[in-house]
Amino acid sequence: MPVAPYIKDLMTSSSFIRRMFEEGIQMKTQFGADKVYDFSIGNPDLEPPAKVKTVLQRLAASTEPSLHGYMPNAGYPQTRAAMAQKVSIEQGITVDFSRIVMGVGAAGAMNSVLKAILSPSDEVLVSAPFFVEYTQYVRNHGGTLITVPSKEDFSLDITAIAGALTSKTCAIIINSPNNPTGKIYTEDEIIALARTLEQHREKTGKTVLIIADEPYREILYDNKTVAPLFPHWKDSVIVTSFAKNLSLPGERIGYTAINPSCPDAQELTDAIIYATRVLGYVNAPATFQRVVAECWNEPVDYSLYTQRRNILTSILDKAGISYAAPEGAFYLFCKVPQCLSQPDRSGDDAAFCDHLKKYRILGVPGRGFGKSGWFRLAYCVSLASVQNSEAAFIQAASDWK
Numbered sequence: 001m002p003v004a005p006y007i008k009d010l011m012t013s014s015s016f017i018r019r020m021f022e023e024g025i026q027m028k029t030q031f032g033a034d035k036v037y038d039f040s041i042g043n044p045d046l047e048p049p050a051k052v053k054t055v056l057q058r059l060a061a062s063t064e065p066s067l068h069g070y071m072p073n074a075g076y077p078q079t080r081a082a083m084a085q086k087v088s089i090e091q092g093i094t095v096d097f098s099r100i101v102m103g104v105g106a107a108g109a110m111n112s113v114l115k116a117i118l119s120p121s122d123e124v125l126v127s128a129p130f131f132v133e134y135t136q137y138v139r140n141h142g143g144t145l146i147t148v149p150s151k152e153d154f155s156l157d158i159t160a161i162a163g164a165l166t167s168k169t170c171a172i173i174i175n176s177p178n179n180p181t182g183k184i185y186t187e188d189e190i191i192a193l194a195r196t197l198e199q200h201r202e203k204t205g206k207t208v209l210i211i212a213d214e215p216y217r218e219i220l221y222d223n224k225t226v227a228p229l230f231p232h233w234k235d236s237v238i239v240t241s242f243a244k245n246l247s248l249p250g251e252r253i254g255y256t257a258i259n260p261s262c263p264d265a266q267e268l269t270d271a272i273i274y275a276t277r278v279l280g281y282v283n284a285p286a287t288f289q290r291v292v293a294e295c296w297n298e299p300v301d302y303s304l305y306t307q308r309r310n311i312l313t314s315i316l317d318k319a320g321i322s323y324a325a326p327e328g329a330f331y332l333f334c335k336v337p338q339c340l341s342q343p344d345r346s347g348d349d350a351a352f353c354d355h356l357k358k359y360r361i362l363g364v365p366g367r368g369f370g371k372s373g374w375f376r377l378a379y380c381v382s383l384a385s386v387q388n389s390e391a392a393f394i395q396a397a398s399d400w401k
């Protein structure tokens with residue numbers, strides 16, 4: 001059976017991150033895992049909290065009937081109640097369990113939301129650089145992703161967003177802490193965004209949904225916090241997962257929280273539940289719904305990421321590579337250094353990432369996030385790997401000049 005031509009095209013043009021990840025696996029087989037500095041993918045190297053294993057062991061030994069059966073498509077009521085408690089704390093308003101829909105990771109939750117809201121030719125805005133899979137997720141449901149450049153410091157460019165809003169704009173995705181920049185949007189930026197959307201509504205009668213994608217909400221540096229969204233814009237949802245904070249990316253467990261003040265909250269919730277079903281997810285994984293209901297507030301030592309960030313930034317300083325200091329998440333977004341001997345290579349992120357490979361360093365070109373001239377390093381790798389990469393970075397940067 002031939003593959004659809006447009007899927008063939010998309011497969012070749014999509015995700016630099018996955019390509020690099022797969023190249024990393026090959027290089028590790030060839031050279032040995034400790035000889036490859038693989039900063040390609042956001043696959044956390046911290047182990048999940050010990051309680052995850054304890055709960056799993058208890059569940060494995062349990063004789064409770066229907067432990068592995070279907071449950072309501074939105075998820076187990078006790079899991080939804082636990083997530084509602086979490087969201088209520090984060091947002092500073094009471095969110096009832098009925099406004100939570102469990103999802104198959106943040107990606108699955110995002111797809112359920114987009115399926116629920118998009119009509120053909122609708123547009124979804126995002127501030128670039130951005131997590132590139134959004135392009136495919138929006139396209140999955142007949143929409144078009146419109147990218148709006150951020151300001152130089154990677155904060156939201158509210159004027160540019162205002163200029164990009166059209167009668168077709170259905171939603172805007174905000175991701176804070178951001179992948180790939182580590183930027184956290186301030187409460188003032190959220191308020192300014194809400195004001196802009198209100199002006200757009202007054203002018204066009206069109207309401208834009210804010211979709212906050214927040215899988216990195218807990219991974220913060222230097223006493224930073226993530227501002228709440230729900231009090232500022234009623235038409236809003238949060239999609240997230242336990243992939244990054246609890247190091248459970250392979251278990252595909254996340255959820256959507258719907259703002260209880262949204263005038264269409266019930267209809268939107270029902271549509272997201274429906275979308276979860278008909279997209280073939282049916283429901284989020286049963287066992288891990290039970291795990292996160294008990295483990296969502298387990299303490300995790302994120303200072304281990306701070307330590308990796310500090311070591312990697314000091315290595316980059318020595319190598320003369322500049323970067324945006326991350327406020328959260330575990331990515332360093334770095335500027336491709338100048339290449340004085342071949343000026344046409346200056347700013348060529350794909351050429352620079354190819355160059356880094358010669359030193360067994362894997363990073364992802366910024367064009368994979370809608371921002372050429374930059375590259376991303378994911379430092380959710382072992383401390384030894386970060387430390388041992390120093391000579392390779394210094395040599396690679398020196399040979400690039």
Ligand SMILES: Cc1ncc(COP(=O)(O)O)c(C=O)c1O
Nearest residue numbers: 042105106107131175179241243
């Ligand atoms: C910004 C962002 N959103 C969503 C996802 C997908 O997360 P999940 O694995 O929970 O689907 C990722 C994964 O890296 C991400 O970086």
